[in-house]
Amino acid sequence: MWVEVATGVSDPGPSLQMCGPSPEREQGSAGNPLQDRSLGELGLLGLTCGGLLVGWVGVVLVSEWVAGAGVLMGAAGLAGFWLSQPKDP
Incomplete structure (x- = not known):
């Protein structure tokens, strides 16, 4: 308006x-598809990318704890992003 x-x-x-x-x-x-996303969706995508990065660093450093934390972060971000998408009735 x-x-x-x-x-x-x-x-x-x-x-x-x-x-x-x-x-x-x-x-x-x-x-620009990023301008059409809400802040929550962008945060969940950031959590997913951060989790994948932490998991990759954990694999490179051969640390199971860091790799596991990264996998959990990535999975939580993906699940949250998937749940935030509009569902067709």
């Missing part, structure tokens, strides 16, 4: 200031 705020100048051209969300943002971004 656009709201026009007059600045007190009689010229209606550039003296009007637009406030509110832009129409491009309300319609969604056609090119």
